[in-house]
Amino acid sequence: MSTATPRPPVPAAAPSVRLIRHGGLCLRLRWRLAALRTLLDGHSFWATGRRPTQLSRMLSGSQVVVSAWQGxxxxxxxxxxxxxxxxxxxWDVVVAEEHQGRGLGRRIVEELLASRPVAAAERVYLMTTTGEGFYERLGFSRVDSQRLMLKQSSG
Ligand SMILES: CC(C)(COP(=O)(O)OP(=O)(O)OC[C@H]1O[C@@H](n2cnc3c(N)ncnc32)[C@H](O)[C@@H]1OP(=O)(O)O)[C@@H](O)C(=O)NCCC(=O)NCCS
Structure with a gap:
């Protein structure tokens, strides 16, 4: 007989968390670049210290942007x-620590995958340092036959 301790139930994401798939201008986020910077600075390790002007260009260069709001x-x-x-x-999938483990990351990724530019692509890639298990739960597979190559910009 198994003696495994049953997993505690995962609390559902607060129903008040609202997802927005942004239009090309990402207006709501452009008005709140300080909030985006705070989220990335506080809850990612690879996207810290990005300046508002850089974040603005980053939004312009992305075909799909999804944000999640509580109030x-x-x-x-x-x-x-x-x-x-x-x-x-x-890129840059981040959930604030106090909202992690409630299905919000899944909702954000599924929203990105369902968007027309991503759904139309024959392959969807991502790079992750610590999120491998999370992305496997969402149907991604680790690829060992290819190498990640990097050229760091000098500017
Ligand atoms: C990784 C991250 C986006 C996940 O978001 P989240 O809202 O906590 O994840 P969810 O609650 O939607 O989890 C979805 C599923 O993945 C699983 N999961 C989540 N994080 C996991 C992890 N680190 N390892 C293994 N599985 C994980 C959950 O158990 C859940 O499984 P289930 O559907 O079978 O119940 C979030 O933890 C985060 O922002 N972390 C900091 C930034 C980061 O590391 N991003 C990854 C890119 S490098």
Missing amino acids: STLVGFGRATSDGVFRAVL
């Missing part, structure tokens, strides 16, 4: 770039 507080974010046919890449 006026930004509690989650994710974005994607895509050529609309062959390749799409997910």
